Amino acid sequence: MMIPACRLADLPRGEAFRLDVDPPVSVFHTDDGEVFAIDDTCTHQDASLADGWLEGCEVECPLHASTFDLRTGAVDSPPAKLPVRTHEVFVEDGMVYVRLSTAAPNLPPCVSARLAGGPA
């Protein structure tokens, strides 16, 4: 599914925009001017990566120390063990569009339980 996310002009370098889909997706504008989209929820615990520490092509979870590669979704170190999904991004007429991945997301245990309708 393709979704218009935000205007590139409204997303300064070094900032992130959270797309309110389920599960949420974040669009990052790196200091080098590249734009990436990954799942917003850290695979370890319920935390928004859009709130994290962006450095180069990596974002560090705002709560703990795991960092994810925006290009591949790979996680480099604990406590997270699983990658986040990456989503295709393209910019047209100043608008950022995201094509959502059809792969299954890797959500932390508490979030998966909530989405499944179980106890949080």
Place this chain on the structure above:
Amino acid sequence: MRTVAVVGASLAGLSAARSLRKQGYDGRLVVIGDETHRPYDRPPLSKEFLSGALGETDLALETEDEDLGAQWMLGARAVGLDRAERALALTDGRRVRADGIVLATGAAARTLPGSEGLAGVHTLRTLDDARALRDELAGGGRLVVIGGGFIGAEVASTARALGLDVTVVEAAPTPLAGPLGRAMGAVVSGLHTDHGVRLLCGVGVKGLSGERRVDAVLLEDGRSLPADLVVVGVGASPCVDWLQGSGVTLDNGVKCGADGRTSLAGVVAVGDCANWYDPRAGAHRRVEHWTGARERPDAAVATLLAGGAVEPGVPRPPYFWSDQYGVKIQFAGHAAEADSVTVEAGAADDRDVLAVYRRAGHAVAVLGMNQPRLFTRWRKQLGAPL
């Protein structure tokens, strides 16, 4: 270098083993751990694991397909380091000769004198500790937590959510004043009373009463607190006694340079047992934080592999987190350096706070309660080059 031995199989030890392989070391790698478990994550032991929300498999630090090509010697504690032979002696009689050694033996929970052998009294450090405590919490009743630090506070929070009647006893007038300063220590520890947990401050513990099982905690002011269960959370001591006489200089743990080097060539130390030199502070600091155990092995391994010929980087300011009563608490920097603390966002009374600690106008530390976004921004500023 043909053999590197990592002594300690927790986060710091595993991070060192990973760093060795990542930095190109392809020789023999031995990881020695005194527990029988593969490396596991400790933060959930006082929270999600203790409450039953996470199980043991969730705690594993290694990923499913990970293979470090290491020889694991688990259930064996190192008891001696022979500098002439460059050999480690283990409790099971084995000896491991190694060209390079990473010391990552951690710290052990302090206990209360006289509490040995008394049922119902717990410390919380290891997976086995957490299993035992979890099983007892399931029985409910009255819990007294001795020590209002982070471990004590997290256990109190978890136990309260499980429905226990909880009292926290803290010897200092304000809990958490060391790590957070008095003002913010009071704000964070106010979470206890917000949630119906009794907090008794400024009173020491004289001892415990009970025959085979604890039945009360005796306070120095003469009061007696009835207890079905007691958790002692009064800090930890570095596990370095086994290094006495080895030539490794000890001073509040293993004394290290800013790159993890010890007084012996070819030996570095990381994690809770290591007292690293902090160039920002101009002093040695033994920091018992998860993030230090995760990050510092990279530098120590670089030092080990380069024979000490690397320039130590400036570490990021220390960072830790805690979850209590559903509130995410985050802290970075050094509170003790500050001459002022101001609440920049949220309100202390609402336990929704972003507080900045400054010295002569410069931010030296930041505290967040349920403020991850702002906290990250401030933390990044603290870590910016001076």
